[in-house]
Amino acid sequence: MQQRHPVTIVDVAQRAHVSAGTVSNALTGKRPVSAATRERVLRAIEELGYQPNLLARSLVNRSSNTLGVVAYGLEYYGPSRTLVGIEQQAAELGYSLLLDLLHRPDRQDVDAVLDELTARRVDGIIWAVHEVGDNHVWINEQRLLALPPMIFLTMERRPGASIVSTDNRAGAALATQHLIDAGRRTIGVISGPPTWWEVRERIAGWRSALDAAGLDASDALVAEANWTATAGEVALQALLARRPDVDAIFACNDQMALGALHYCHASQHRVPEDISIVGFDNTPESAFFWPALTTVRQHLAELGRVAVDELHGQIERRVQGREAATPTTRALQPELIVRESSGRRTRTAA
Amino acid sequence: MQQRHPVTIVDVAQRAHVSAGTVSNALTGKRPVSAATRERVLRAIEELGYQPNLLARSLVNRSSNTLGVVAYGLEYYGPSRTLVGIEQQAAELGYSLLLDLLHRPDRQDVDAVLDELTARRVDGIIWAVHEVGDNHVWINEQRLLALPPMIFLTMERRPGASIVSTDNRAGAALATQHLIDAGRRTIGVISGPPTWWEVRERIAGWRSALDAAGLDASDALVAEANWTATAGEVALQALLARRPDVDAIFACNDQMALGALHYCHASQHRVPEDISIVGFDNTPESAFFWPALTTVRQHLAELGRVAVDELHGQIERRVQGREAATPTTRALQPELIVRESSGRRTRTAA
DNA sequence: CAATTTTCTTAAAACGTTTTAATAATTCGA
DNA sequence: TCGAATTATTAAAACGTTTTAAGAAAATTG
Known part of the structure; x- marks a missing residue:
């Protein structure tokens, strides 16, 4: 240059x-x-x-005023919203962002990515890669001590790791309870891949609500899919073949809920009369599905903002010299958005 | 730290x-x-x-191996896909990415953003902010000469500026021609805000196809909306009130097409029999709308990759000393994805 | 007004690399 | 085996900041 x-x-x-x-x-x-x-x-x-020249300044200051963000799945709704939140809060606090994307959620080149970020002397790192399979096995107390302060998004608790996450269990329970309250008795779940931690959490939430109500929560009621609408459609078909008595579905995201809706249309099941459907995520389109989708809203941008705040706190604390910044865990509460796919049919032409 | x-x-x-x-x-x-x-x-x-220590290295090398990316609207489908493409190709070529988001597309703090990037000595900048209103008035040959090499995404030609963009005009013409070929005669358009350059281009494409076929392309057939499904719904309603003879709609994005579909359902218009609908973008959901949406696919990730390639080329050239790297313009051709909302009804239950 | 204190400035030494110019160590023909 | 040519190595000077330690100037005392 x-x-x-x-x-x-x-x-x-x-x-x-x-x-x-x-x-x-x-x-x-x-x-x-x-x-x-x-x-x-x-x-x-x-x-x-x-x-x-910020490079020179950073060199002598031993701090670059930069945060590393490692993300996966930016082409999807959740991660990109979260990234926006991260960027907003980072800008607010005066940090620049160094962005690294993983193109698959699994293990791969974690070391290369971390090396690059530490070589650039980022002040902290936000690991916005969902936990799937064993892609997080590298995370342990020992390793973390050799790295700059980090915040992990959406993963199971681990010693030494600071985590910010939506309370998926609560969200799923919210959705399921809503269906129970509406009088549904056989509530299936269209799950994402159970290798994903969030999926297991959501299934656990679904199960806990059913258990509490004394309803069936057997494995026959969970149909696995891979987050896509196509798979959601197939999953519902399989589920109904197994359990024709299903009268409600909790889908682990809106896209699979969309696939389920699609299947219902094609197979002449009325929604919500024959089958009620609840999704998860509250994507902007979900209000325009036919019928409009009841869903669980995560505060995705907020998730990012909180993560940056936490990270900032840790950085400050480490600067102060208090070496062993105690790791924190924060769970954000989602909320239920009730629309037509789960209840009384109220909406008419605009 | x-x-x-x-x-x-x-x-x-x-x-x-x-x-x-x-x-x-x-x-x-x-x-x-x-x-x-x-x-x-x-x-x-x-x-x-x-x-x-990459900071020290960058300092003496006078080059940081870093690209700045300035983007807007990451929470939407197009920009986030493009960012993924940018990141992939940047990683491929060994660049790190410094990300800056504008939270509104209009003018605002362009200078602050550019200052921050140049202060960090980025080797080049990708300006991934769509042209809307006069938010690009700051771009001129003079100004660009004082900045590192830049690539602009999705904007009108300007002297001295290198641009990579989808050929929106061609895409819209493709969609419209498809409707004409299917025998439609009164083809309305649900447009995005005409302050957006892409919208004007798409309207121009729509109009050129109609003109060529000798069909009506009067202003009464264009209904403005703001990209959202809600607005698309309202726009179609207004359009039909004005022109009840409309038998096809070209919507400038899939979300507005979704809103239009929604309105058709609610008002008992059959799709595609009474009204055919074509969208733009080919979002993943679009295949699962009811009926499945015919739409125009942009190669969004490719757009990002090409932008990085171009930028890389300019950086190399400037390093070689050939100061006045001649600006380039590249237009990527979109393609039509035909589904049910525009034609014969073929799809059945899965 | 001299003796302190306080407030400003500065030259020089970092920060962690790469590059330059010079020197030392090889290799190679003859 | 001797210079000449090549190949490796090094000490010192960048790169553009901030910080340190010290000194100068101004303000405050008694």
């Missing part, structure tokens, strides 16, 4: 008849500078169009 | 009984090092767990 900005702090210093250190002080305000010289310095900066 | 990696290149040098310069050479391979010493150096690195 050719230098576009060859004007350096000593250029400014010369022009202001002052030393480089003084320019630095005037700029950062870390030590006092007389009003007169500050004035001169600022004018020189203005006139020369000086822009501090 | 406390230093996690206090081990520096001179530590390695000492341990390998060699000078720092030699370690550097062994590592970068920029000048020859004897096999024996290289061996010793590599072992020392291994033993000490040395990791080069």
